[in-house]
Amino acid sequence: MASELSPQAVHALHTHDAHGAHADHGHHHHKESFITKYVFSQDHKMIAKQFLITGIVMGFIGGLMSLIFRLQLAYPDTPMPFLEGIVGKWAKDGTLDPSFYMSLVTLHGTIMVFFVLTAGLSGTFSNLLIPYQIGARDMASPFLNMLSYWFFFTSSVIMIVSIFIESGPAGPGWTVYPPLSALPQSMPGSGLGMTLWLVSMTLFIVSSLMGALNYISTILNMRTKGMSMTRMPLTVWAFLFTAILGVLSFPVLVSAVVLLIFDRSLGTSFYLSEIVLQGEVLANEGGSPILFQHLFWFLGHPEVYIIIMPAFGISSEIIATNARKPIFGYRAMIGSLMGISFLSFIVWGHHMFVTGMNPFLGTVFIIATLVIAVPSAVKTFNYLATLWQGNIRFTPAMLFSIGLVSLFISGGLTGLWLGNAPLDVPLHNTYFVVGHFHIVMGSAAIFGMFAGVYHWFPKMFGKLMNARLGYLHFWLTFAAAYMVFFPMHFIGLAGVPRRYYAFTEFDIASKFMDLNVFITWSAILGVGAQFIFLYNFVVSAIWGRKSPQNPWRANSLEWTTPVEHIHGNWPGEIPAVHRWPFDYSKPGAPQDFIPQHISEQDLKDGKNYWDEGGGDDHPVVAAPSGGGASAPVIEPEKVYYKDETSEADQAGA
Amino acid sequence: MWKNWTCKACTLAVFFLFLATAHVAFGQKTLGAEAAARAAEAGPVVDPAAKGEWVSILIKAVQGLGLLLLLLVVFLTSRLARLVDFDPFKNWNANVMNARMFAVFGAIFAGFILYELKYHAPYILPSSASVHGAEIDNLYNITLIMTGLVFVITQALLFFYAFRYQNSPRRKALYYPDNHKLELIWTLVPALALAVVVLYGVKVWNDIHHPQLAQEPIRIEVVAEQFKWTLRYSGDDATLGKYDYKKITGDNPLGLDSLDKAAHDDKVVYTKELHLPVNRPVTLHARAKDVLHGMYIPHFAVNVYAVxxxxxxxxxxxxxxTDQMRRKTGNPKFNYEMACGQLCGSSHYNMRVVVIIEDEASYKKWVAEQPTWITKDAPATAPEAPKSDAPKGQTAMNQIPVRTASLQ
Incomplete structure (x- = not known):
C-alpha cells in the first residue's frame, strides 16, 4: 500500500526522473524539447490529450463515413455525383459501390468501437484521471504509457491508410467473421485492406494491453496516503475494472487475429473447412468458422463493457458533483461494476444463439446474460436516487451524463430482448440489434466521453469550454441520437437484416424507404452538431476563458492541482486524503462540498478551502468563452448557494 | 488584444472581398459585353461551349465568394454583438432553461414514441406464422410489457427529477448516501422479474430445438452461396441423398453423391421459390458452400446460420x-421472404427467395413438377423411358458418366 510510504518516496520510486519533491514549483531541472514535451511525451496529462485528440479525429472520420452509407440507404436509386468527389472510383457516377458500402460499414464500426470508444474514451480519461484522482505524480511506467499511445497512433495511421489502397479497406464487418475475412477472393474488402486491418488491430491490442497493465499497477500501488480503495472515486474504480477486462480479453482477440492471419497467408485451416469458392474447391479441411466467433466474442462482449464502464464512472462522478449529492450507494455501484465485469466473461455466446451452436449452451448463455441486467438495473436506480432531492446544476457535462442514463435505460432494456435466445431468433442481425447497441453502447458511451471532455476540459487545457455551445451541442445530439436509433427498432421488428446495401430488394424492407430518409437526415443533424463541439473544443482550448482551479467545486484530488500543468502534478507534497470523494451537501459543512484532502481538523479550524486557488472567480456554470469581455459570470455564492451553514463556519473561524 | 487585431483584419478582409466580388461581378458584365461586341463583329462563329465554361466558372466563383461573405457576416455579427455588449440570452438563467428543456424534451420524446407507434409500429411483423413462432410471440409480449413499463417509469422519473430538482438557492441537496433496504428492493425485484422471462425463455428455447412433432418432418436442404440459394427436395423416398463438397462441379452444384441411390431422385431447385406445405413440420437443412450465410425467414421466426x-x-x-396471410394483412401482393441473415459479401442484400406456403395438395403437385436430379440434365437424345417402369438405378445410369451409360 502506498499509504505506508511518504508521497516523496512514492514519487522517487515511481517517476522516471526522480528529482525528489517538486519544491521548484514546476520549473524543471532539464528543459524539455518540443519533441519530449508534445510528441514523445511521458507525462500522463499530455498522453491523455494525445489520446483524446486522436480519438476525436478518428471519431469524425467514423461519423462522416456513416453519413455516406446513410445517404446510400436513404436514396438507393438516386445517383449522388458529389459522392464521386469524396470516395472517387467507389462511387462512379454517384452510385456507391456495394463492396465499398461494406467497407464503410466495417470501418465505421471498427473505428468507433476501438479507436474512439476504447482508446479515445478509456485511454484519455484513464491517463488523465488515474494519477490525478489517486494522488500519484504519474503512471507506474510513463515510458510504457508513451509506447501505448504511439502504438495506438500507428495502428490508427494504418487503419486510415487502408482506406486509400486500391482494393479498398476491409469489408467483412467489424466482427470480421471468416471465411469471408479469410479468403481474399470472396470480396474486394477481403484483400490487402483486410490484412492492414489485422495488422492495425494487433498493434491496437498491444497498445491497449500496455495501457491496461499500467492503469492496474498504478491504481493498486500508487495511491496517496489515506486513499484506500473504498475512498477512490468511481471513475478510478471503473477504469480499474475496464483495465482488468482488457488485460483478460484482448489477448484472446490477438490469438484469434493471429490464427486468421495464418489462415489467410500460410494456408492453415483453423477457420476453414469444406469450401467451394467461385467454383474452386479449396483444400482447407477440419477448421470451424464458429471457432473464430467464440474467440472473437470472448473479447467482443467484454469489449462493450470496456466501452461503457469508463462512461459509467465518468457519469457517476459528474452526476454526484452536479447534483451536489453523494452518489447513492457507492458500494453498490462498485459491486455492480464488479458483477458486470465478472459476468461479461461468461455471456459471449449470446452473440451466437443462431450460429448452430449447441442449444444447451444457449440456455446457459440466456441465464448469464439476463443476470447482467440486475447490476445494470441497480446502477440505473442508483443514478435516479442520486438525482432525487438533489440540487442539480446543468453544466454541459451534467446534461450529457443525464443523457447517458436515459440512453442506457433505453438501450439496456432492449438488451433483455436480444439476450433471451428465443426472442433473438427473429431479431438476430436485424436493425433491432443496430438500434440496441448504438443506443446502449454507442450513444451512451459517447455521451460519457462528451461529459468527461466538458467536465475535465479545465484540467486538460486550463480553459473553460463555452457552456452555451455545450447546451446546444447536447440538445441537438440527444435528439438526434433518439431520432436516428429509436426508429431502427421498428425496422428490426419488421425483420430487415442489417448490413444491407439497399432496402430495395425485399418487401419487408422497401416499406421503410421514408423512414430511412428520416433517419439519414437525423444522422446528418447529429453529425453536424458535432461540429459545434469541434469548434467549441478548438476555440476554447486556444482562446477560452482561463479556468479557476476548481471550477465545479468538486471533491476529488485532481482539482487540488494547479491549473497550469506541471510535471509531477502537485508543486509540493501530494495531499493526503481524509474522506471519500462524495461529501457533497454534508450537513454541518461550511460549503456544499468537502474535498477529499480536507481533514476533520481542517474543518474544525475553519479552513477556507472553497476559495483555494480560485479566488472569487468561481463560475459554476461556465460562461461563454472566446474572449467575450461581457460574459456573465455566475458566482455560486451569489446565485446558487445561500450559505446556510455560515454560522458553523463563523463559529469555526 | 487579439480581439482588436482580428476585428481589423476581418474588416479589411471583408472590404477586399467586397471589392473582389464587385470586380468579378462587374467584370463579368464587361467581359460579356466585349464578347458580345466581338461576336457581333466576327459573325456567328462563337464557340458556345467555351463561353459557357467561362460563365459557369464565374458563377461558381461568385457563389464561393458569396458563401465566404455570408460566413464572414455571421462571424462579424457575433463579434460586433460582443463588442457592443448585445447578448439576447443575457438574462436567461441557463440552469432554469436546461431544466425546462428536460421537461419539454421529455414531452416531445413521449410524442415521438407515440408517433412512431402509430406510423411505424404497424410495419412490424404480424404474429408469427409458425407453431414455435407463436410461443416466441408470447415471450415477446411479456418482455414488451415488462420492459415497456420499466422504460416509461424510469425515463419519466429521470426527466422529472432533472426538472424538479434543478438548482435553487432556497434548497440544499439532501445528504443521502445509502439505503440498504431500498437497494435490496431494487436488486431483488428486477432479479425476480428476470427470473420469469429467463425461465419462460429457456422453456421456449427448448421447445424450438426439441419440438413435439406429430409427423416426421419434410426435409429440405437449403444451400447458400455468393449470392444465391439452391434448394434440394427429396424424391419419393423422402430421403436426401449424400453429398460431398469435393464433388461440386458446374453440372453438380450441390456435390450430390451419384453412388448414393437416395440422391438420384432428389430435386435440385434453382427457382427463387421455396414451397412448403402448411401445418406440416419441415426441417430446413442449411449448408453454405463458400462463406457464412444466414437462413432467415422472419415471418416464421426461423433463423440459423449456414456454415x-x-x-x-x-x-x-x-x-x-401465403393466401391466408394475404387476406390477414389485406395486402394481395404479400409474400413470405427468405433473406440472408449474415453478411456474406457485396450482394448480401440481394439474396431473396420467396417462400410459398400452400396446402398439401398444391405443394405435392409443385414438387412433382420439379425435375429430379437425374432426368434434369439428361441428354436430349436419351430415350424417354416410361417413368413407372424404369427402375431408379437404371435412370441413374443415364446420368452418370458416359462410360457407364455406354455400358448400358
Missing part, C-alpha cells in the same frame, strides 16, 4: 398459407 463445414438445421411448422 461451411458445419451443417445446421431449423425445424418449424408453418401455420398460415
Amino acid at each position: 461451411p463445414g458445419m451443417p445446421t438445421q431449423f425445424t418449424f411448422t408453418p401455420t398460415m398459407t
